[in-house]
Amino acid sequence: MLKHKTCPTCGSKRIKLVRRTLTRSSHGQIYKVPNVQFHACPDCGEHVYSPEAVSKIQAHSPAFAKRRRSALPA
Numbered sequence: 001m002l003k004h005k006t007c008p009t010c011g012s013k014r015i016k017l018v019r020r021t022l023t024r025s026s027h028g029q030i031y032k033v034p035n036v037q038f039h040a041c042p043d044c045g046e047h048v049y050s051p052e053a054v055s056k057i058q059a060h061s062p063a064f065a066k067r068r069r070s071a072l073p074a
């Protein structure tokens, strides 16, 4: 897990690690990603996602799932 002590966008020291269910949309389709851990900055609203969080979000994305299915070997 990536550790951030300051916000990469505004330099705020109030950035903190949170765990939330994200609601995202992809090509007009809304989907939810439960229990995503990321750093949130209360000052500028920046969200910083670790590679693990990004892959979890992608795994829940309908667009990503579609690509994965079509990429399966025959």
Ligand SMILES: [Zn+2]
Pocket (backbone or CB within 6 Å): 007, 008, 009, 010, 011, 012, 041, 042, 043, 044, 045, 046
């Ligand atoms: Zn910030």
